[in-house]
Amino acid sequence: MKLTTAIAALAPAACHALVGNNWSFENSPDGGLKDITFPMLLTNAPHETQFYFAQQFNFGGTGAMGYTGLQPNPDADGKAKIRGVFSSFTAGTTTTDPNCHDGADGGPGVSCGVIMNGNYSDKIIMVVEHKSGTTWQGTAVDTVTGGSIHVGSWTLPAGTTGILSTQMGFVEDYKGSDGAGCSAMPKTEVSFFNPTTTTAGAGAGVVQKPYEYGDCTGKAGFVVTELEGRPKQLGYLVATCRDRKIKCDGSLPVCLKCQKSQKACCRPGQQLKYVMHSADPTLQQLVIKAEELRDEVTQQNQNKDNWDVLEAKSTVTNNSEIALQNPVVAALFQHYIDFLAPWYDLNDSQNLFTTLVPARALATPILFKALIAFSACHKAGTSSTYDGIGAIYHASCVRDLLAALGDASGELQGDxxxxxxxxRSFEILSRGTRHQQHLLGAYAFATSGPIDLSVRGYPQAGTWNYLREEITVALECRRPVRISSPFEFVPTWDMPDDMWANAISHILAKIVNFFFEEETGVGTLAMSTALGTLAKDVASWRAHLPKSFRPFSMAPKLGNPFPSIWMVQRCHIAGAQYCALAEILLALSRQHLSMSASDTMATEDDEACIRDKALEVCGLAYTNDNVAARVNAFGPLAFCGRYLTEESHRSGLIDMLLDFNIPTRWPVQPIIQDLQEHWQSIENP
Structure with missing residues (x-):
């Protein structure tokens, strides 16, 4: 949506209530809003305890009320400080959160607050989200670094429902200028932006023009600058909505329709396509247009004193030659080449992530920082020497990348x-596949033109890697893959082996989407036809597959509880696993559509297929000692493991995941927990 920014410049005065600004959403969904975010910017606010910049909100059912906002604080330890606040002013509110205490402004309720390191030039969003029952949580998120701070949580009285769709915000002089009156009030400044929510049916949020109220009205030198007006109905501004023939609200960076459907939000004439990775409101609001952050990123790069790990500060530079004079950084660069790069060359016989990426990184600061960040993140699992270095390089890289994405063209596109x-790999290893915050909760896929995926090359290698990463996360999180028009691919039967593996990746992505997406208004016949087309794609791929994809042996491997399937190349392992997984999803889809409900034999065939192919996926992973193929197998194993029925196979999979964690540092515990909970639910329905 377009942003309406109100800047309140307050000259001397002395009271509490100073400025109000009403906010609202277009509609009031049944049950209220399940989340809401309030963006704020304090660029020119003094670093002193004086003012509270807040937004308040009411809940349905009981009339409960809460506040959230920011309070500037004095700098300390050479760092800027901001206090995040999240409060309930409702009697009967309870909390066990260590950031919170009973009482609010001398009355009933609960007050939560946390002092955080913050750059005043960064836009910060205060996120209020429903957790469970009547419990709500407040979080502060820096939209430049992507870092988030838990502010607090509390539980409202029974009967409380969601947040109502309208209320107001305010600016408060909570110190009362120490009783000196309106004339003694120091000048400050704040920008309020439109609130947002992921709640279906709420529509666009709008913050109205601020106004003065209270004893200092007309005495405080109050000034408002409105940067942009109310959002307008933009019809088919988003190409995705136009193609689907649905009305679009034109919200930025992702329209509400694309948020709900989690599709790529593509706009005519724009190079930047935003693809959501989560419906979590905290993550959605971290998707910021690169153009809006250019000035802020420049300021951030000029002030590196905000980074937490000072010992690695001197190594972060746009000059790779200088950075590599540090022996720790040099070791990380070599670690990427020797151990991590092959992960990305899984289906690339040119090995571009091993050969070209390091060479390009020496000349491209963004790529160099990403390489060091990921390598440090991986090494941090074995040595405390690398603690924090990855986070610092990651923060610097994200800032640079946001500023440069709109200019991606030519060879830089591949970089x-x-x-x-x-x-993305840094994000997974540091937080797990279920946390997508480190890359701003979204993958901003920038293209200066279509990428021809029928050939091999630098941009193509990055695109295929993105697709495999998406498949892995989609399978672990059980959600669709985010693919759009740039990923169209038509295979030819004379392709080299690595392109055959890429071809089944593309087919699998479409099958994953068919399985996890719920298409409303689509009849069973149409769904059956679409499923049949996907099944033909897999059958055609298998029928034309080169003989080199056949196992060279089925001899049992010592200790393998699964079928032993020995393959020649890593791309053969990946291709065979993806094909087996595709057949599992097709069989499950046939069952879900009840296509064979009256055919007992067909149903039994599908069940046998699911069972046998799940064992095949596990067997391929266990048999072949290839780290790149095993990294790629985590998603398939997380999904297929649910269909193992024998205890020996289940325990074998758990042991295998734990073994794979040692060299890869992949977060396997969430996978194991999910599998064990699923198996238990089957045994004890």
């Missing part, structure tokens, strides 16, 4: 794609 793939 930025490669950098984003490395950052």
């Amino acid at each position: 930025y794609l490669a950098a984003t793939c490395l950052l």
